[in-house]
Amino acid sequence: MSNKEIILSIRDLYVNFYTYAGVVKAINGVNLDIYKGEVFGLVGETGCGKSVTSRAITRLIPPPGRIEKGEILYKRNSEYVDLLKLPEDEIRKIRGDEISYIFQDPTSSLDPLYTSGYQIAETMVVHDRAEWNEAWKKAVELLKETLIPDPESRVKNYPHEMSGGMRQRIVISIALSNDPKLLIADEPTTNVDVTVQAELMDLLRELQRKKGTTILLITHHMGLIAEMTDRVGVMYAGNLVEIAPVDEIFAEPLHPYTKGLLAAVPNPLQKIDKLVPIKGSVPNLIYPPSGCRFHPRCPFAMPICKEKRPPRIEIKPGHYVECWLYAEEVKKKGES
Amino acid sequence: MAGMGRYLVRRAITFIPTVFGVLFITFTIAFLMPANPARVWAGGQKASPEVVQRIRRMYHLDEPFWSQFYYFTKAILTNSIYSPVTHNLVSEEFMRRIPITLNLAIMAMFMIVVMGIPMGIIAALKKDTAIDNAVRVLALIGYSTPSFWIAFIFMWVFYNELGWMTLVGLPRPSQMITGIYLVDALLLGEWKTFIDINRRLLLPAFILAFISVGGLARYVRNTMLDVLSADFILFAQAKGLPPFRLWRHALKNSLIPVITVVFFMFGGLMSGAIITETVFGIPGLGVLYYSAIANLDIPVIVLSTLYAGLIIVVISLIVDILYALIDPRVRL
C-alpha cells in the first residue's frame, strides 16, 4: 500500500468549537494519509469528529469552529500544497472542482428555490468548466449517468418535487459534475430508504471504478465499510485510534474501541453469538478525559492511559493503532 | 407551470368565501347597531317619532336578520348607502379619502422596506454585537410607542422648531393616473407638487415606519440567520460557489418569507395611518372615522371597514399569486 501515491495527507489536525458552554475540542491531533484511487472509510459514533475532519479538509468549518493547527497537504499538479494555508479564493477553486462533497441529508443540501438542473450547471459554470447552455446539456448527461429516469424533464424539477433517493442522486451529480479527484461522501445513504441505499452505493462504486476517483467514505455502518472500502480509519472522540486495511480491521481489530465497535454491530466476517454494547457514554469534549480519551470506557485501561496520550504505533505495515497496550509489545519486541 | 393553474384555482376557491365572510362580519356589526342612532340622526331627543320611524324603515332596522342582510348586500352592490349625517354616498366619501391613506401607507411601507431589510441583514451578519442589540432595542421601542404620542413629539421638532414640514392642505397633482398622489406627481413630472406632498406626508409616513421598522428588521435578521445556518448554504460553499453566488442563494431564501410579512404589515399600516392622519389633520380615512365616531355615523364606519377589508383581501390575493411565482414550493 505504501508505495502508492498519496493524494491527501492530514497532519496533526486540531479543530476547536468556541461555544458559550466552553471550548469543544472536537478534533484532537488527527494524522491520516489517503492514497490515490482508493476508497478510504472513516467510522465512529455520532459526534466523534468524522464529519468535522472531512469538512476541515477544505476549511468548511463555520464559526464558532476554528481550525487551530495542522497541515492538510493535497497533491495538486504533482506538487503538494497546504490547503490550510491557501488563500480563500484558491481554496474555493478546489472545492467542488477537485475535492467535492456529498452531504448526509439530500433534502437540506439542495436550495429549494432553484431547479436541480440549475444547481448542477451552476457548479460547472463557477469553475469555468462550461458555459450555461453547455452546462445544462452536461447536467442532463450527468443525470443519465446517475441513473435518473427521464433526465430531460428532471433537470427542470425543483427539489421538493422529487423523492429522497432522487434528491441524493442530484447531490451526487453535483459532486461528480467536475470530475473531482477526491470525493468526500459524508454518510451519503443515512437519510434515504433502505432499498435506495443499496442502489446509491452500487452507483458510487460503479462511478469510482469507471473514473478512478478517490473516495473518502464517512459512515457508522460497518456493513458499508466491509463492502465498499479498501482501508478504514476508526475515530473516537476526535482521535483517529486505528487505521488498517479493511480485511484486517474485521479479522484482527487491535484497539479496544474497535473491538467494542465490532462487537456492537453484526460482523460480516465472523460468527458472533450476541452483540455487546460498549459500556459508558461518549465523553463531553469540553472537558475531555485526560490521556487516552477512551480510558474511562476501556476494559483494559492501565494507569498510564489516564496520564499520557498513547503514541501511534505501526503494528504491521499499514496497520496503525493509538493504544498503550501495544506500546508495551513493541517495546518488548525491540528488547528481545 | 402546470401546478400554477391548479394553485390559482384553489386560491380563487378560498377567495370567494373570504369576501363573503368579510361582508357577513361587517353586516353583523351593522346589525348590532342599536335603535337609538336613528334618533340621533333625526335630530336628537326632540326628533319627532315619525321621522325616527321613517329612518328606521329606510335602513330596514325593524326586519329580521337575514332579510336585513339581503338588503345590506343589495345596497352595497347597487352602491346606494348614504351617510345619514352628511347625506353623501358612503362609497364616494370612502373613495375620496382612501387614496390619501393608501398614499401614506405605501410611503411608510417603502421606508420600512428600505430601512428594515438592510438593518436586518446587517444585524444578522453582526449577530450578538452592539449593532444587533441596537436593532433589538429599536424594535422593542417601536412596539411600545403609541403613534399619537411620537407624532406630537415629531410635529414639535419638525414643524414648530425646524419648520421643515407643513400642516395644512394637501396639494394634488393635476391629473389622476394611479390615484396615489405621490406616484402621479412623479409620473407627471410635477416636481413642486411632489415636494409639497412630501413636506406634508413624509413625516407622518416616517412615524408609521418608525413603529414597524424595528420589527421587520428583527424578522429579517432571524430568517437570515436561519438560512445562513442551513445545510444548503454549506453545500453551496462546498460546491465552490464564489461569495456573490452564495449571497444570491442566501438572500433569495431569506427574503421570500419577508415578502409575506411585509404585506401582512399593510393592514397594520392602514390602522396606524388613521391615528397619524388624525394627529396631523390629513384628510384621509382617519379624519373620516374621527368625525363619524363623533356623530355616531355608523354606516360610514361599518362600510369603510368593509371596503378596507376588501382592499386587503384583494391585495393578499395578488401577493399570494406573486409569491407562487417566486417560490416553487407553494404551487403544489
Next chain:
Amino acid sequence: MGILWIKFSKKLDFVTDKLVDVYAKFRDFFAPGWIDKNRSRIDELKLMLRAFNRSPLGVFGFILIVFFFFLGIFGPMIAPEPYWELFRYPRNMPPGWMGHVFGTDHYGRDLLSIMLWGARVSLVIGLLVVALGVPLGIILGLIAAYYGGAVDEIIMRIVDIFYAFPALMLAIAMAAVLPTTISSFLYKVPILEAFFTTLFGIRLYDSGNLGPMLAVILAMVIVWWPGYTRMIRAVALSEKEKVYVEDAKALGLSDFQIMFKHILPNLSSIILVMVTIDLGSIIILEAALSFLGLGAQPPIAEIGRLVSDGRQYWPDKWWLVIIPGTFLFIVGLGWNLLGDVLRDVLDPRTRRSIEFGLKERPVYFYDIIGLIGDLLLIGGFIYIVLVPVDVPGAFLMSGPLIIAFILWKGLDSIGILRKFRIGKILGVITYYGTYLLITPYLLPGAFNGFLITLAGLIIKMIRDELETMRSGAE
C-alpha cells in the same frame, strides 16, 4: 455595568430561589409529595429565573410592570383627589402649579390623580381583553390542530376573514356599535354593573360609561383571538406528532384530556411570552381607540383620552400630551422588555447563552489585581480594577469582556478626582475580533490620557494571560 449587575443579580437569585421554594411548599401543602415528584421541575424553574436575573433589561421591564400593577391596583385608593370633581382648579396648569406635581388637566382636575385613576382603567381593560380573547383563541387553535381536516379548514378560514380587516378599523366599528346593547344588558343585571364599576374603580353613578368601556374590550377581543388561534395551531400541529400524544391515545384518554391536559401545558411558555408582549400592544391600541373618542367619556379618567383632550393645546401646554403619552410608552416598553427577555429565557436554545453566567468561575489573574487594589484602597490610593465578565471560552463569542472601573477613597489631595464617585465606570474594554478596544467615557483630558495608558498596560497583560489560557485550554 456588567460586573455590578452580576453581583446584584446574584442577590436576586437568592430572592427568586426563595420564592420558588415558597411556591413549592405551597403546592406541597395541598398535594403532599408534590416537591419530591417535581424536584427537577423546581430546579428548572430556579435556573430559568436565574437566567432571567442576568438580564438587566428584563428585570427593568419587570420592575416597570410591577410598578404599573401597583398603580393599577392601588391608584384609585392613593389618588389625592376624585376624578369626578370637574373644574375644581383652573384648567391646563403646568406641572408644579400649587403643588400639583403634574399640573391640572383639560377639566381642571389634578392630573396626577387622574393618571392614578386612569392606570386602573388601563390595567383592567388589558387584563380583561387577555382573559377573554386568549382562551378563545387557544381553544379554537387546539381544536383546529387536533382534529384537522374540515374542522381545521373552517376555523382557519374564519381566522383569515378576521385577519382581512385592519385591526384598528374593525375595533373602531365594533366599539362604535356595541355600547348601547351592552348598556341595556347591564341595566338589567345590576350585580354585573356593580361588579364592573368596582373593577374599573369608578362610581356607580358613572355606570352609563360601562357600555362604551366594555364595548372597547369586546372589540379588542374580537380583533385579538385570531392571532392566538393561528399561533397555537401552528405549534400544536408539531406537538401533536410527538410520541406522548400517541401514548395518551393508546391509553384511551379522551380528546379533551389529550388537548388540554397534555398538549396545552407544553405550549404554556409560548403562550406566556405572547400574552406578555400583547399586553403592551393592547394598552396602546386601547389608548388609540380612546384617543379617537371611543370608550369611556369624561369624567372617567382614561389615559388615551387625556392625550386627545390635550392635543389642542400642543405644543404650548406640552405636559397635557407628554405626561399621559410617556406613561403609555413606559408601560408598553415594560411589557415588551419583559416579553422579549422571557422569550430568551424560556427557549432552551437561547437560554444556554445566558446560563453560562450562572456557573462559578475560577480565580484569575485579574482577581489578584483586584485584591492588590483592595489593599491599596485601604492605603487611600487610586486604582483600576479590570474584571472579567465571562467564563473562559466565552470571550471569543461575546462582546463586552472586561469593564474597567475606578474606586477611590477620599483622595482630596488629587483635586481632579473630586468629580468621581466610588464605582464610577471610566471605560469599557471590549474584545473585538482579535483586538481589545477601550472605549473611554467622558473624562477630563489629561487624566483620560493617563488612564488609557495605564489601562493599555493592563490590557496587554490580560491579553497575554488570555493567550496562555487559550493554549492551556487545549
